[in-house]
Amino acid sequence: MAKKTYIQAITDALDIVLEDDPKTLIFGEDVGKNGGVFRTTQGLQDKYGEDRVFDTPLAESGIMGLATGLGLTGWRPIPEIQFMGFSFEAVDQIAGQLARMRFRFDGLRTAPVTIRTPYGGGTHTAEMHADNLENFFTGIPGLRVVMPSNPYDAKGLLISSVENNDPVLFMENLKLYRSMKDDIPDGKYTVPLDKANVVREGNDITVVAYGAEVNEALKVADSLAEKNISVEVIDLRTVSPIDTETIFKSIQKTHKVVIVQEAQKMAGVGAQVASAIAEGAVLSLDAPVGRVAAPNSVYPFALGEDIWIPRAKEIEEKVNEILNY
Amino acid sequence: MANKPIVDFEAIKNNLTNVSKPIQVLNENAEITDQEIFDTFSDDDLVEFMKKMVWERALHEQTMNFSRQGRMGFYAPTEGEEASEMGTVLAMKKQDYLLPAYRDVPQLIQHGATVTEAYLWSRGHILGNKYKARSMMPQIIIGAAYVEAAGVGLGIKKNKEEDTIAFTYTGDGGTSQGDSYEGMNFAGAFQSPVLFIVQNNGFAISTPRAKQTAAPTLAQKAVAAGIPSVQVDGMDILACYAVAKAARDYMVAGNGPVLIETLTYRFGAHSSAGDDPKRYRTKEQEQPWFDKDPLIRLRKVLEDKGLWSEEQEDKLVDEYKASFKESIKEADSVPADKVSDMLKRTFEIPTPEMKQEIDKFEAKESK
Numbered sequence: 001m002a003k004k005t006y007i008q009a010i011t012d013a014l015d016i017v018l019e020d021d022p023k024t025l026i027f028g029e030d031v032g033k034n035g036g037v038f039r040t041t042q043g044l045q046d047k048y049g050e051d052r053v054f055d056t057p058l059a060e061s062g063i064m065g066l067a068t069g070l071g072l073t074g075w076r077p078i079p080e081i082q083f084m085g086f087s088f089e090a091v092d093q094i095a096g097q098l099a100r101m102r103f104r105f106d107g108l109r110t111a112p113v114t115i116r117t118p119y120g121g122g123t124h125t126a127e128m129h130a131d132n133l134e135n136f137f138t139g140i141p142g143l144r145v146v147m148p149s150n151p152y153d154a155k156g157l158l159i160s161s162v163e164n165n166d167p168v169l170f171m172e173n174l175k176l177y178r179s180m181k182d183d184i185p186d187g188k189y190t191v192p193l194d195k196a197n198v199v200r201e202g203n204d205i206t207v208v209a210y211g212a213e214v215n216e217a218l219k220v221a222d223s224l225a226e227k228n229i230s231v232e233v234i235d236l237r238t239v240s241p242i243d244t245e246t247i248f249k250s251i252q253k254t255h256k257v258v259i260v261q262e263a264q265k266m267a268g269v270g271a272q273v274a275s276a277i278a279e280g281a282v283l284s285l286d287a288p289v290g291r292v293a294a295p296n297s298v299y300p301f302a303l304g305e306d307i308w309i310p311r312a313k314e315i316e317e318k319v320n321e322i323l324n325y
Numbered sequence: 326m327a328n329k330p331i332v333d334f335e336a337i338k339n340n341l342t343n344v345s346k347p348i349q350v351l352n353e354n355a356e357i358t359d360q361e362i363f364d365t366f367s368d369d370d371l372v373e374f375m376k377k378m379v380w381e382r383a384l385h386e387q388t389m390n391f392s393r394q395g396r397m398g399f400y401a402p403t404e405g406e407e408a409s410e411m412g413t414v415l416a417m418k419k420q421d422y423l424l425p426a427y428r429d430v431p432q433l434i435q436h437g438a439t440v441t442e443a444y445l446w447s448r449g450h451i452l453g454n455k456y457k458a459r460s461m462m463p464q465i466i467i468g469a470a471y472v473e474a475a476g477v478g479l480g481i482k483k484n485k486e487e488d489t490i491a492f493t494y495t496g497d498g499g500t501s502q503g504d505s506y507e508g509m510n511f512a513g514a515f516q517s518p519v520l521f522i523v524q525n526n527g528f529a530i531s532t533p534r535a536k537q538t539a540a541p542t543l544a545q546k547a548v549a550a551g552i553p554s555v556q557v558d559g560m561d562i563l564a565c566y567a568v569a570k571a572a573r574d575y576m577v578a579g580n581g582p583v584l585i586e587t588l589t590y591r592f593g594a595h596s597s598a599g600d601d602p603k604r605y606r607t608k609e610q611e612q613p614w615f616d617k618d619p620l621i622r623l624r625k626v627l628e629d630k631g632l633w634s635e636e637q638e639d640k641l642v643d644e645y646k647a648s649f650k651e652s653i654k655e656a657d658s659v660p661a662d663k664v665s666d667m668l669k670r671t672f673e674i675p676t677p678e679m680k681q682e683i684d685k686f687e688a689k690e691s692k
Contacts, residue, residue, distance in 0.1 A: 025483075051483065056511070056514075057507075057510055057511055057514050059507045059510065059511070061472055061503065061504055061507050062472050062475065062504075062507035062508065062510065062511045064472070065469070065471070065472020065473045065474075065475060065476055065504065065507065065508060065511070066472070066475055066476040066479060066511055067476060068472075068473045068476055069472075069473045069474060069475060069476015069477035069478070069479065069480055069491075070476045070477075070479060070480045070483075071476075072422070072461070072473070072476070072477055072480065073422070073476075073477055073480025073481060073483075073484060074480065074484065075480055075483065092466055092469055092504075093469065093472060093473075096466055096469065097466070097469055097473065102670055102671065102672065102673065103667070103670045103671055104454050104462055105454050105455065105462075106451050106454070106455055106670050107670070107673065108454075108455050109461070110673075141671055142671050142672065144672075144676075164673075164674070165673045166672050166673055166674075194676055194677055240676075241676035241677060241678055241679075242678075243677065244677070244678075245677065
């Protein structure tokens with residue numbers, strides 16, 4: 001057991017899967033000698049050699065095509081897209097190719113690929129570096145989308161993702177990379193790819209969140225606890241699939257729900273959760289579904305981020321609104 | 326200010342071609358232009374090449390017939406491209422990994438898929454993708470196979486597979502896709518054994534080669550990625566085979582990728598789905614290419630040697646077409662796919678939501 005940041009937890013997981021399975025490969029832009037622009041793969045090339053951990057030319061579709069082809073020849077690739085905004089360059093290879101491999105071949109040929117990519121606002125990066133594109137990628141059948149909210153989950157979910165025989169998009173939150181530390185058990189452990197986590201139990205209202213917004217929701221839960229309001233916080237952990245069972249169970253207890261996301265409001269994870277509730281648990285509610293999301297604009301330039309991204313303040317306002325409905 | 330510019334761009338532009346003239350063994354009049362290479366082929370080899378082209382032409386004709394009868398799904402005509410397709414694929418070995426595009430179904434069959442499987446692929450049935458041949462399914466997205474081939478080539482290299490390469494096809498239009506360059510560049514950077522074959526058949530559906538790029542040849546696009554490339558007469562099966570074999574020999578000796586541009590022609594429409602070449606090209610433009618028909622060329626050589634006759638060819642065509650009729654009957658007898666089975670193929674371990682969908686459809690299907 002040791003205190004580790006989100007980045008260190010990811011490095012730890014990568015070290016374990018490289019050690020465990022000689023077929024795993026890590027590649028992408030600057031992941032080799034440089035250890036990645038965030039040092040997530042630091043030390044891994046030295047330890048496992050250039051055959052297993054290597055730099056690629058600068059081309060995202062090429063990186064994904066490499067992953068598909070390596071998967072076809074028996075390897076277990078863990079490619080990195082340096083920033084999620086760059087993944088637009090690779091949409092055919094991810095959506096049109098990788099995610100369809102099992103469906104096309106009925107398992108005869110597969111793509112056991114885990115794509116790692118950082119996303120998320122709050123660090124004032126250049127354009128296309130912070131876009132949260134889960135709304136886009138959760139619409140792709142055959143692809144799992146994983147969004148850990150803390151170092152412990154990051155390690156366990158990454159190991160599960162690599163061990164899964166289908167493609168997984170593993171989204172790493174930039175803001176969380178160095179901002180929090182957890183006690184991380186040494187060695188291997190896994191976190192399931194289809195189970196949400198109740199991170200705070202409560203009775204008055206349910207807040208469903210994922211990624212960096214889980215910590216914001218927990219701040220709200222702490223703040224409202226002082227006013228004797230008990231908030232249940234659910235961390236989705238994976239946004240494809242979404243564990244609706246855990247959400248429904250919570251709503252049956254609290255009868256109120258606020259769904260929080262950092263991404264734009266349109267046609268995404270929050271909308272999917274709301275529609276699942278409307279289909280499967282609407283009669284448990286005694287107030288409208290509350291939603292907290294960014295407006296449907298282009299992702300803002302760096303100086304606009306802090307006012308554009310909804311955080312604890314906006315969540316608390318919405319929770320109060322739904323509680324007082 | 327100096328009158329003379331520091332660099333003469335026009336002179337550079339006029340000297341861009343760094344690919345030698347197309348390789349030929351037989352010219353358009355069926356005259357041997359490279360005796361040394363010609364002599365590497367036995368009489369049996371020549372007959373075998375002819376049989377393969379007759380087979381591909383018969384496959385095309387019979388399949389188009391099935392298509393007119395409404396018995397096929399999407400299928401791309403191949404008439405005119407027999408030398409390019411058979412010549413290159415016959416130089417490959419079974420352990421080589423094929424990444425075909427949709428006009429490369431004949432090569433896929435040569436590489437080990439059955440005609441029945443090819444027909445099921447065309448119709449859109451899962452069993453059309455489950456062949457044992459070491460191959461991807463015919464790629465619909467133009468260019469996608471090039472980046473994937475770079476990965477397969479690297480996989481072969483990492484597996485230390487002896488005497489094995491990846492080979493992939495695209496067309497003249499395909500060379501305009503960014504993925505084509507990325508694939509070549511990755512294969513070059515990793516020096517992985519990938520044979521890129523560009524079948525330049527003159528048209529990307531209706532857009533002619535001249536409108537596709539300002540590059541004087543398509544072969545030279547590989548040069549920018551550090552890959553040796555050649556043009557070959559794509560209506561000369563002996564040249565196509567000899568060049569593909571030389572490329573393969575070069576790569577299995579431990580060298581990196583090669584690109585071959587075959588100069589060929591799509592005699593017919595783009596696809597079986599309503600394309601009409603009369604809209605974008607004239608008989609006068611087509612005729613010189615029809616005269617270059619690869620079957621005419623080799624047939625003349627064989628007839629001169631007393632190795633081939635019209636009766637023999639007719640008999641073969643009948644045999645081939647009869648076998649294709651058997652294949653389509655076999656395809657007809659395959660039960661329809663079930664939605665529940667399709668759903669099960671989305672993930673190895675179904676998600677909770679998928680489990681519910683599977684249950685729902687299984688209940689419907691059992692009624």
